[in-house]
Amino acid sequence: MKIKLKIWRQINAESKGKLVDYSLDNVEEDMSFLEMLDLLNEELILKGERPVEFDHDCREGICGTCGLFINGRAHGPLAGTSTCQLHMRSFKDGETIYIEPFRGGAFNVIRDLKIDRSSFDRIMSKGGYISTPVGDAPEANAVPITHDQAESAFDSAACIGCGACVATCKNGSAALFTSAKITHLAKLPQGKVESRARVLKMVEQMDEEGFGHCTNTLACQVECPQEISVSNIDRMNWEYNKAKILGKGD
Amino acid sequence: MSTFLENSTLFRKVLMALTGLFLSVFLIVHLAGNLQLLLPPDQASIQFNQYSKFMTSNLLIKIVSYVLYLSIILHAVLSLIITLKNKKSAGGGYAYDKRAKVSNWYSRNMGILGTIILLFLIVHMKDFWYEYKFGSLPMDAEGNKDLFSIVVSAFGEPLYVVGYIIAFVALGYHLLHGIFSAFKTFGAYPSRISSLLYFISTGLTILLTVGFIFIPIFIYLKYHIA
Known part of the structure; x- marks a missing residue:
C-alpha cells in the first residue's frame, strides 16, 4: 500500500517545528506503525537526510515508551492500543497520516516526535x-x-x-x-x-x-x-x- | 486569598464543586417557588406575591442569598483561574486534532455555557430582582408588590421567551456535566456509588431543565395566546 505522511519535525525544544510531507510506496498492511516509520527512516538515511526521531522500546505494548499522536488521536484510531500495537491495516491505501508528538505544558519536545516525560x-x-x-519477597499468603x-x-x-x-x-x-x-x-x-x-x-x-x-x-x-x-x-x-x-x- | 485559590488543582476543583452544588440546590428551591406561577390566575397572583415578599424579607433567607451571591462570584472567578491555567497546561495543541470524538462537547465547553448563564443572570436579575427591590411596582389586592403581573407581562414577548429557553438549554447542559462532575471531584469512587450519583445527577438535571423551560412557555400560552 501507498501512504502519505505529514510528520512533525523539530530540531530541539527551543526551535519551532513544522509538519513535513513524506510518502511511502512499499508499506505492507501487516507492518506495525513503528515498522512503517523504520521503513521511512531507512529511506531517509539512504538519501542522506536526518531520520525521524521517535520514542520506542519493547514494541509489545507494555513499556509505555512509544506514544504518537496519529491522525488527531493519541495512539491512533484503535481503542486500548499503544502506538506499537497499531498496524498499517488500520489505514487505507493512499491515506494521508498526520503524526505529531504528544503535547502538554509539562511535556517538552526533545526532537521531532520524542518528548520529555x-x-x-x-x-x-x-x-x-x-x-x-521489606528485604526478600515475603510469604505470599502472609497478608x-x-x-x-x-x-x-x-x-x-x-x-x-x-x-x-x-x-x-x-x-x-x-x-x-x-x-x-x-x-x-x-x-x-x-x-x-x-x-x-x-x-x-x-x-x-x-x-x-x-x-x-x-x-x-x-x-x-x-x-x-x-x-x-x-x-x-x-x-x-x-x-x-x-x-x-x-x-x-x- | 491568592494563596488560598492557588492551593492546588484538586482543592480549586473542590471549591468549584461546592459552590456549583450549592447553586444547584438553590435552583431546586427556585423552581419549586416558580411552580406557583402555574396555579389558577387569581390564586397564583396572591400566592406568588406573598411568596416573593417572604423570600425578600425573611432574615434567614437574606443570609442564604448573600452566600448565594458569593457562590456565583467565586464559581465564576475560579472558573476563570482554572481555565487560564488549563490553557497553559494544554501546551499548544495539535495541527490535526480529532479529540472532539472522545468526549462530550458540553463537558469541554463548560466555560461558554457558564458565560451564557452569567449573561442570562444579569438580564434576569435586572428584570425581576432589581425591579422588585428598587422599581415602582403596582400593589396587589393584599397590598403586596405585584411581581406576578410583571412576570406575566414579561413573558408576553415571544423573543423574551425564546431567550429564556436558550439560557435554560445552556443551563441544562452545564448541569448535565457539572453536577456529576462535582460528585466526582468529591471522590465518588466505588462504582456502585458513582452509578447512583450519575442517576441522581442526570435525573435532577432533566427535572430542573424541563421545569424551567416549561414555565415561560406556559405563561406565554396561557396569558397571551388563549
Whole structure:
C-alpha cells in the first residue's frame, strides 16, 4: 500500500517545528506503525537526510515508551492500543497520516516526535512506592488479599505511563496517570499505610510540574492503551480530600 | 486569598464543586417557588406575591442569598483561574486534532455555557430582582408588590421567551456535566456509588431543565395566546 505522511519535525525544544510531507510506496498492511516509520527512516538515511526521531522500546505494548499522536488521536484510531500495537491495516491505501508528538505544558519536545516525560518520574519519586524496605519477597499468603482486591489493584497498576491521558486532555491534566499510581497502592494493605501522605505529595508534585486541572471530560480513559478507568481519579480525589481533612496521618 | 485559590488543582476543583452544588440546590428551591406561577390566575397572583415578599424579607433567607451571591462570584472567578491555567497546561495543541470524538462537547465547553448563564443572570436579575427591590411596582389586592403581573407581562414577548429557553438549554447542559462532575471531584469512587450519583445527577438535571423551560412557555400560552 501507498501512504502519505505529514510528520512533525523539530530540531530541539527551543526551535519551532513544522509538519513535513513524506510518502511511502512499499508499506505492507501487516507492518506495525513503528515498522512503517523504520521503513521511512531507512529511506531517509539512504538519501542522506536526518531520520525521524521517535520514542520506542519493547514494541509489545507494555513499556509505555512509544506514544504518537496519529491522525488527531493519541495512539491512533484503535481503542486500548499503544502506538506499537497499531498496524498499517488500520489505514487505507493512499491515506494521508498526520503524526505529531504528544503535547502538554509539562511535556517538552526533545526532537521531532520524542518528548520529555521526566515529569512523570518526578511525580512517581514523591510516593509511587512503599517506603519500607521489606528485604526478600515475603510469604505470599502472609497478608490476606481477596482475588477481587488484587485484580482491582492490578487494573490500576496496569498504567504504563505513556502520557496519552495528558496528550488527549484539553487541560493537559495528569490526573489519570497520578491517580492510577495512588489508587493502585491505596487498594492494597501494604500501600494503604502511607496513602494520605502519598496523595498529598504526589498531587503537589503533579501541580508543580505544571499539569492542568481535571475537569472530568473523561477523554483520557477513552484513549488510554491500558484502559485505565477514570474511577481512579474519583479515588484519588477521595484520598486527597480525606488527607486534607484528616491530615497526612503520621 | 491568592494563596488560598492557588492551593492546588484538586482543592480549586473542590471549591468549584461546592459552590456549583450549592447553586444547584438553590435552583431546586427556585423552581419549586416558580411552580406557583402555574396555579389558577387569581390564586397564583396572591400566592406568588406573598411568596416573593417572604423570600425578600425573611432574615434567614437574606443570609442564604448573600452566600448565594458569593457562590456565583467565586464559581465564576475560579472558573476563570482554572481555565487560564488549563490553557497553559494544554501546551499548544495539535495541527490535526480529532479529540472532539472522545468526549462530550458540553463537558469541554463548560466555560461558554457558564458565560451564557452569567449573561442570562444579569438580564434576569435586572428584570425581576432589581425591579422588585428598587422599581415602582403596582400593589396587589393584599397590598403586596405585584411581581406576578410583571412576570406575566414579561413573558408576553415571544423573543423574551425564546431567550429564556436558550439560557435554560445552556443551563441544562452545564448541569448535565457539572453536577456529576462535582460528585466526582468529591471522590465518588466505588462504582456502585458513582452509578447512583450519575442517576441522581442526570435525573435532577432533566427535572430542573424541563421545569424551567416549561414555565415561560406556559405563561406565554396561557396569558397571551388563549
